[in-house]
Amino acid sequence: xxxxKVHEKQKxxxxxxxxxxxxxxxxxxxxxxxxxxxxxxxxEVVAALRAxxxxxxxxxxxxxxxxxxxxxxxxxxxxxxxxLYKERPLRLSRAALExxxxxAYKQPATRAEIEHVRGVDVGAVLRSLVERGLxxxxxxxxxxGRPMLxxxxxxxLEVFGLAKLDDLPTLREIEDLLPAQDGNPLxxxxxxxxxxxxxxxxxxxxxxxxxxxxxxxxx
Amino acid sequence: MTSAGTEGRPAIAVxxxxxxxxxxxxxxxxxxxxxxxxxxxxADIPIAEIAGQYIAYLGMMQELDLDVAGEYLLMAATLxxxxxxxxxxxxxxxxxxxGVDPRAELVxxxxxxxxxxxxxxxxxxxxxxERDVFRARGPEREPTPEAExxxxxxxxxxxxxxxxxxxREPMEGPGHHDVETEQITVHERMTAVMQLLDHLQTVEFQQxxxxxxxxxxxxxxxxxxxxxxxELTRLAAIRAYQGxxxxxxxxxxxxxxxxxGGAHWSERIAEVM
Numbered sequence: 001x002x003x004x005k006v007h008e009k010q011k012x013x014x015x016x017x018x019x020x021x022x023x024x025x026x027x028x029x030x031x032x033x034x035x036x037x038x039x040x041x042x043x044e045v046v047a048a049l050r051a052x053x054x055x056x057x058x059x060x061x062x063x064x065x066x067x068x069x070x071x072x073x074x075x076x077x078x079x080x081x082x083x084l085y086k087e088r089p090l091r092l093s094r095a096a097l098e099x100x101x102x103x104a105y106k107q108p109a110t111r112a113e114i115e116h117v118r119g120v121d122v123g124a125v126l127r128s129l130v131e132r133g134l135x136x137x138x139x140x141x142x143x144x145g146r147p148m149l150x151x152x153x154x155x156x157l158e159v160f161g162l163a164k165l166d167d168l169p170t171l172r173e174i175e176d177l178l179p180a181q182d183g184n185p186l187x188x189x190x191x192x193x194x195x196x197x198x199x200x201x202x203x204x205x206x207x208x209x210x211x212x213x214x215x216x217x218x219x
Numbered sequence: 220m221t222s223a224g225t226e227g228r229p230a231i232a233v234x235x236x237x238x239x240x241x242x243x244x245x246x247x248x249x250x251x252x253x254x255x256x257x258x259x260x261x262a263d264i265p266i267a268e269i270a271g272q273y274i275a276y277l278g279m280m281q282e283l284d285l286d287v288a289g290e291y292l293l294m295a296a297t298l299x300x301x302x303x304x305x306x307x308x309x310x311x312x313x314x315x316x317x318g319v320d321p322r323a324e325l326v327x328x329x330x331x332x333x334x335x336x337x338x339x340x341x342x343x344x345x346x347x348x349e350r351d352v353f354r355a356r357g358p359e360r361e362p363t364p365e366a367e368x369x370x371x372x373x374x375x376x377x378x379x380x381x382x383x384x385x386x387r388e389p390m391e392g393p394g395h396h397d398v399e400t401e402q403i404t405v406h407e408r409m410t411a412v413m414q415l416l417d418h419l420q421t422v423e424f425q426q427x428x429x430x431x432x433x434x435x436x437x438x439x440x441x442x443x444x445x446x447x448x449x450e451l452t453r454l455a456a457i458r459a460y461q462g463x464x465x466x467x468x469x470x471x472x473x474x475x476x477x478x479x480g481g482a483h484w485s486e487r488i489a490e491v492m
Contacts, residue, residue: 019355020355063352072353075351078351078352081353090348090349090350093373095244097339097340101335101342117331117332117335118244118247118335119245119290119328120245120246120288120290121288159347159349169341171338174327174331174334178261178330
């Protein structure tokens with residue numbers, strides 16, 4: 001067995017494991033099953049399989065999602081594959097996508113924090129995201145009221161084809177959204193960049209524990 | 220909140236439908252839309268103008284007797300507060316706030332929301348499992364629940380669709396139309412809609428409005444039916460759905476169907492009425 005050459009039998013086993021795994025299968029897991037395979041060698045084997053598929057112009061390819069490998073049909077074939085299923089594809093409303101985005105970047109985040117960014121009640125959307133396994137409750141924040149904390153799940157990464165959270169699209173910097181000029185009101189705005197909390201205006205969403213904080217100033 | 224002179228008229232007789240109602244995800248989304256529409260700088264919002272347009276939009280929703288969500292009203296109050304702060308000369312007592320633009324906090328929130336809105340759009344366009352790509356099915360995989368295969372339709376889409384129903388009907392003249400004698404109640408319409416869905420599996424949202432006897436339905440009757448649909452949706456007795464095309468864009472008519480487990484709707488209707 002020459003050093004960098006991929007063992008053909010290992011390649012066959014790895015291919016079978018990726019196909020049959022119910023969830024994306026990690027290099028560690030592959031290494032635990034395939035004889036004489038280390039995690040780093042597993043990555044080489046997967047790279048070799050990918051090269052095979054690319055060379056042979058196959059209808060499937062190997063993706064790295066949610067920390068593991070998964071065999072998937074090619075996107076350009078979706079029109080054919082979808083005809084296998086009577087059901088319609090996974091639908092996500094704008095409200096669901098926006099809520100997921102806020103959770104993904106701010107996690108773990110409380111409902112009040114998500115509502116502050118979106119400016120609307122997110123109770124129903126959160127429930128539906130948790131039911132669909134895209135978000136989960138990740139404990140409580142140790143502040144009065146012990147609000148629940150929400151985080152994304154591996155299923156979220158799998159559905160959106162992300163290997164890890166770092167692969168999320170980059171959140172633009174606030175400054176980049178403004179025309180470059182001096183004297184914009186933000187320059188004096190005293191805003192917490194992590195939460196976007198606004199102490200002076202505070203149109204907090206109803207039902208959050210901080211509703212009263214700035215409300216008095218409105219009247 | 221609403222413009223003067225609406226009192227004493229049938230709630231719907233005002234004709235605010237000249238304005239298109241796009242789908243908004245909340246007050247911040249609506250404000251961003253108005254800012255774009257007016258081609259103004261988000262960092263230098265003409266508050267009086269934008270606040271006026273914002274309130275006109277809320278007025279429109281209220282004309283339809285819809286519950287304008289509390290968050291929209293809070294934002295209206297915030298806009299009014301900022302407007303007053305812009306007009307008033309800075310008072311000596313608030314030395315520490317000198318030079319702070321009263322719009323700053325709102326701008327910060329708008330930009331924060333815009334960032335996530337953009338990311339959400341990117342996320343929505345990503346190659347998605349079970350829409351664009353498919354994986355080998357493991358043995359324990361469960362079929363996707365029915366509710367996930369179609370886009371569930373929200374209030375604003377229903378409102379938009381209802382607006383086109385109203386637009387189809389000839390406008391009533393300035394003279395009063397005697398709608399009171401029809402004695403339509405929302406409760407009756409709720410029962411009628413549910414009975415319809417007993418016979419048919421699904422009904423097109425707009426079709427429901429054509430199924431009110433032989434006569435051309437009056438505006439009051441249309442509104443009663445619309446409110447009945449909203450109430451039934453709230454009670455989870457029915458669901459509003461829209462199909463989607465292959466690229467995931469909502470397409471085709473909005474349809475209504477009974478919820479599974481919505482069998483006890485009549486009791487629930489009785490409870491709320």
